[in-house]
Amino acid sequence: MTRTIRSLFAGLLALFLTVGLTACGAGAGTDASKPLVVLADATPHTDILKKVDELGVLGDTKIEIKGIAGDIDVNQLTASGDVDANFFQHKPYLDTWLKQQGSEDLVSAATVHVEPLGLYSKKVKDLDAVPSGATIAIPSDPSNLVRALFLLQQAKLVTLDVKPTDKDLDFSQITEKNITANPKGLKFVQIDRPQLAATLDDAKVDLSVINGNYALEAGLKPKTDALTLETATDNPYANLLVVKADKKDDPRVTKLAEALQSKEIQDWITSNYQGSVLPAKQS
Structure with a gap:
């Protein structure tokens, strides 16, 4: 009787372990049939x-x-x-x-x-026409603010002490303080990204740096409407x-x-x- 009980217990334990290992192997909480x-x-x-x-x-x-x-x-x-x-x-x-x-x-x-992040304006027709002292609206969140600064550097409107390709660059630490040259004396105003397209009609703003998705939602065509755009390669x-x-x-x-x-x-x-x-x- 004791041997029978032990055999039964061993069989149940083996079954439990097999089921448990199968469940773990399938991935906890994962159901491939669910969307x-x-x-x-x-x-x-x-x-x-x-x-x-x-x-x-x-x-x-x-x-x-x-x-x-x-x-x-x-x-x-x-x-x-x-x-x-x-x-x-x-x-x-x-x-x-x-x-x-x-x-x-x-x-x-x-x-x-x-x-592609783009520089847009209803007042300025090309980069050469950007006036001295112009006000540019840029994203307020840290990761897109630095992205805007890199775009302005690409357009040769400002110079920074860093480049987006620099190794181990901490994007969260880059601000307007990294600007080393601003020959046109450009001024910057930080705006929430979803509101940047609306600043194109703001009399106090000359140009706006707008994320591609918000530009599209505002009816803009980045490829033709932007004064300059980011490239996709190694972006x-x-x-x-x-x-x-x-x-x-x-x-x-x-x-x-x-x-x-x-x-x-x-x-x-x-x-x-x-x-x-x-x-x-x-x-």
Whole structure:
């Protein structure tokens, strides 16, 4: 009797361990049959995700797209598991958020596209005509503020003591104090990114540095309307698909990442946006 009970117990223990190991191997909290919930900006992020779905390149993987609305912390919602992934930000923005939170919870699953930052104006027709003492509206958040400064340096309107290609550059520490030359005596006013397009009609602002997605939403055509635009090659501001670190190997994430970086989607971005949104390129 004792031997029988021991044999039965050993069999149950083996069964328990087998089931437990199988569950762990499948990935805790991962159900490949459930849609991957992605929180995304409207333009062009949601458009790109919808095209991925439309082309049928995801196989059996399903995605549920939720739009970003209001003043919400998208990264926090992703880190807490309220959504599976987000698609709205570039690496310097993500790095700044992680540093502020003292966290390493979020990682990039795919580098997808660049929304070229552009310099726009309804008062100035070309870079040579930028007047002395002009006021330029620039983004107020740290990662996009430095991006604006790099764009102005690219346009030879200012000189900085750093370059975007500098190794181990801490983008969050760069401010207007890094300007070493400002021959036209340009003045800067910091504005929240979603409001920058509206400053084109502000009598107190001569030029505005506007993110590509907000330019598109305002009806601007970056390729033709901007006085100068960023390049896509080795651009540190390429937009990312971001997930929790423990979800990076989720097969649904892998499938979506592959689809976003596929030739079909990259070609569609090129043809659909005509230079206003660019596929991310590495030299």
